[in-house]
Amino acid sequence: MKKIDVGKKILSENEKYAFENILFLTERKKLCLNIISSPGSGKTTILARTINELKDKIKIGVIEGDIQTDIDAERIRATKAPVIQINTEGACHLSAAQISAALKELPVDDLDLIFIENVGNLVCPSAFDLGESGKIVVLSVAEGDDKPAKYPAIFAKSKVMLINKIDLLDGGHVDFDIDRAKADARRLNKEIKIFPISAKTGEGMANWYDWLISSVNKNIF
Amino acid sequence: MKKIDVGKKILSENEKYAFENILFLTERKKLCLNIISSPGSGKTTILARTINELKDKIKIGVIEGDIQTDIDAERIRATKAPVIQINTEGACHLSAAQISAALKELPVDDLDLIFIENVGNLVCPSAFDLGESGKIVVLSVAEGDDKPAKYPAIFAKSKVMLINKIDLLDGGHVDFDIDRAKADARRLNKEIKIFPISAKTGEGMANWYDWLISSVNKNIF
Numbered sequence: 414m415k416k417i418d419v420g421k422k423i424l425s426e427n428e429k430y431a432f433e434n435i436l437f438l439t440e441r442k443k444l445c446l447n448i449i450s451s452p453g454s455g456k457t458t459i460l461a462r463t464i465n466e467l468k469d470k471i472k473i474g475v476i477e478g479d480i481q482t483d484i485d486a487e488r489i490r491a492t493k494a495p496v497i498q499i500n501t502e503g504a505c506h507l508s509a510a511q512i513s514a515a516l517k518e519l520p521v522d523d524l525d526l527i528f529i530e531n532v533g534n535l536v537c538p539s540a541f542d543l544g545e546s547g548k549i550v551v552l553s554v555a556e557g558d559d560k561p562a563k564y565p566a567i568f569a570k571s572k573v574m575l576i577n578k579i580d581l582l583d584g585g586h587v588d589f590d591i592d593r594a595k596a597d598a599r600r601l602n603k604e605i606k607i608f609p610i611s612a613k614t615g616e617g618m619a620n621w622y623d624w625l626i627s628s629v630n631k632n633i634f
Numbered sequence: 635m636k637k638i639d640v641g642k643k644i645l646s647e648n649e650k651y652a653f654e655n656i657l658f659l660t661e662r663k664k665l666c667l668n669i670i671s672s673p674g675s676g677k678t679t680i681l682a683r684t685i686n687e688l689k690d691k692i693k694i695g696v697i698e699g700d701i702q703t704d705i706d707a708e709r710i711r712a713t714k715a716p717v718i719q720i721n722t723e724g725a726c727h728l729s730a731a732q733i734s735a736a737l738k739e740l741p742v743d744d745l746d747l748i749f750i751e752n753v754g755n756l757v758c759p760s761a762f763d764l765g766e767s768g769k770i771v772v773l774s775v776a777e778g779d780d781k782p783a784k785y786p787a788i789f790a791k792s793k794v795m796l797i798n799k800i801d802l803l804d805g806g807h808v809d810f811d812i813d814r815a816k817a818d819a820r821r822l823n824k825e826i827k828i829f830p831i832s833a834k835t836g837e838g839m840a841n842w843y844d845w846l847i848s849s850v851n852k853n854i855f
Contacts, residue, residue, distance in 0.1 A: 418720065451673045451674060451754070451756075451777075452672045452756050452777055452778075452784070452785060453672060453674055453774070453776060453777025453778045453781060456776075460764075479784060480757065480784065480785060480786075480787075481783075481784065481786060482780075482783050482784050484780050484783065484784060485784075497820040503756075503787065505726065505757040505758050505760075518648060532757065532814075533672070533756065533784070533785070534726075534755060534756070534757050534758075535672075535673050535754065535755070536701065536726040536753065536754075536755050536758070537726050537755075537757070540724075553674070553776060555671055555673025555674065555776030555777075555799065556672075556675075556776075557673075557674045559703075559705050560673055561676060562702075562703055562705065563673065563701065563702065563703050563705060563706075564701060564754070565671060565701075565702060565753070566701075578776065580807075581776070581802070581807055581808070584807075586801075586802055586805075586807050587776075587802070620754060629807070631813060
């Protein structure tokens with residue numbers, strides 16, 4: 414019982430900041446996407462390629478969450494997009510309070526879209542709303558097709574599922590039944606949009622870009 | 635301050651059970667390894683192959699931790715090894731209390747070695763000792779060579795690092811600098827043993843088996 418109460422308190426404090434962030438973003442008509450995945454699914458590679466290839470169409474800023482290091486922020490900085498680094502110093506997820514502070518440092522008025530790259534973790538970040546417009550879950554084919562069934566919370570809550578590293582499917586380098594992964598995700602979430610992509614080769618990225626541009630133009634997902 | 639206090643209380647409760655588990659295992663001279671990695675690094679495939687190939691040399695039992703489903707336990711059951719499933723129902727790591735209960739259900743006296751497969755998460759399980767003899771961290775080459783630098787806690791605490799899916803390095807299907815990953819892990823942990831393996835093809839597994847057999851025989855790591 415004690416443990417559950419503690420969880421509720423932390424969530425409520427987080428929810429207060431999340432609500433502030435929603436107001437901040439909605440007033441300014443800015444879209445904000447919270448990218449969640451296991452470590453090494455390719456979040457940063459997806460973001461860097463997306464920023465570079467949409468440079469002339471959408472102005473993108475990034476909030477980078479990492480336990481330590483600014484390796485990912487450096488990769489985003491190379492695209493010239495504005496980026497704010499948050500180091501959680503051991504914590505397994507970003508909090509809405511951290512995002513609130515980062516939003517004040519980003520040149521939000523000059524941006525169309527803000528990506529939050531969460532700490533690499535398929536479990537904990539799903540429980541902490543950041544006030545984002547939507548969550549994006551990334552699953553690499555190298556992780557296996559059973560992940561939506563085994564880690565259902567984030568697949569149930571995401572607007573989009575990016576199935577990344579599909580270049581590894583050619584030649585059968587990994588065993589991954591893409592239909593099983595899609596069906597399991599849709600069982601959890603009828604509305605989820607699914608884009609198989611390779612951020613390395615560029616395959617499938619056009620569908621993701623179309624969805625992003627259309628969402629920014631409509632200011633809604 | 636409040637947040638830090640809460641963390642300490644949970645750890646202390648966990649430490650009490652962890653200490654009980656250490657006593658339970660030490661009295662019976664049983665080794666117990668806590669396997670930790672991101673989702674999809676190959677923990678279950680490594681365990682199933684290890685159990686099958688060491689069947690005549692070591693008696694192995696498994697405690698399977700998953701948020702939901704018994705997909706992994708089913709794969710272990712196919713090896714005929716005794717297996718206890720723990721479903722954490724949303725929690726991002728196994729606790730020592732759960733291991734204490736599982737150890738009472740396993741036929742421990744008939745076993746030489748107990749593997750605990752933790753919930754797929756490179757962050758949270760590193761903070762919760764289970765009373766294990768040692769931690770094993772698994773990193774798949776598909777996750778990238780920067781993971782020891784970005785998620786240092788578990789690499790600092792592990793006896794062994796298994797670099798899995800090295801079959802993907804042949805032909806350059808993934809970019810992974812194995813020397814960088816090794817150097818970063820050793821900077822965090824001078825004593826860490828590192829075995830590059832492919833649980834799919836069997837490459838490198840003999841070195842891991844030699845270490846396991848020698849550890850069981852010496853009853854020490």
